[in-house]
Amino acid sequence: MTNRKVAVVTGASSGIGRASARALAAKGYEVVCAARRLDRIEELAREIDGRAVQCDVTNREDVERLAAEAGPCVDVLVANAGGAFGTDPVASADLDDWRRMYKINVLGTLSTIQTTLPALEAAHGVIITIGSTAGLVSYEGGGGYCGVKHAVRAMMGSLRLELFDKPVRVCEIDPGMVKSDEFALVRFDGDEEKAAAVYAGVEAPLTQEDIADAVTYIAELPEHVNIDQMVVRPRAQAAQHKVFRTS
Incomplete structure (x- = not known):
C-alpha cells in the first residue's frame, strides 16, 4: 500500500505521455503507466x-483492467x-486511417x-486530455486528425x-507544434526525412517536457481553482498552421 496520490497516464511508452509520467512522479505521484508496449x-x-x-x-477489456488496477481513488x-x-x-483520404484515428483518439479517450470516472470522483480528481491546436484550427492534409481533435474537444x-456538480476538474491542454519522440515518424510511416521536414524553419517548437510541465501545473492546482483549458502554443505562432505540411 502507498499513501502517494495516484496518477494514470495513457500512451506512457513515449513522447508526451512518458514525459508526463516522469514529471508527475517527480511531484510525488504513484504513476500508473499505461501503453501497448509493455517492455x-x-x-x-x-x-x-x-x-x-x-x-x-x-x-474495452484492457481499459477496464487498467481502471481496476489503478484502484478506487x-x-x-x-x-x-x-x-x-x-x-x-479529404478527397483522397484513406478511410482506414480515419477509422484508426477515431478509435484511438476519440473512443479510446471516452473509454x-x-x-476511471468513479475513482476520480472518489479522489476529487482531475481529468487532463492532451489535445492540439488542430482541434481549434484546420490545415491542408489534416482533415482526419483535425476532425478527431475537434471531436475530443x-x-x-x-x-x-x-x-x-461533481468533484472532478475537467481540463484540456491544446499544444501547437510539439517535437516529441515518435509522433512525426508515426505520421509518416517511419520516413525520417518527411518527419524532419515538419520542423523545418521552426525556431523553437515545443518539447514533450513543456507539455509535461503544463500537466503537473494543472494537477497541482488547489481544488477551488477553476481552469478548464490551457492552450499551449509554440513561440513561432505560424507553426501551428504548418503542422505536418511538407510542401
Missing part, C-alpha cells in the same frame, strides 16, 4: 517507482494516448474516462457541463 512501460515504471499496465485504449488521469495517420487531402466540453 517500455515496465522500464519506465522501474525508473519512477510506478506501476506498468499493458493497455490498448481501443480495447485516482487523483489524476492524463488521457494522452492518440495518434495521427496519413496526410492525404478511459468512463472507466467537443466531448470534453460536454463532460465539463455534465460534471458541473
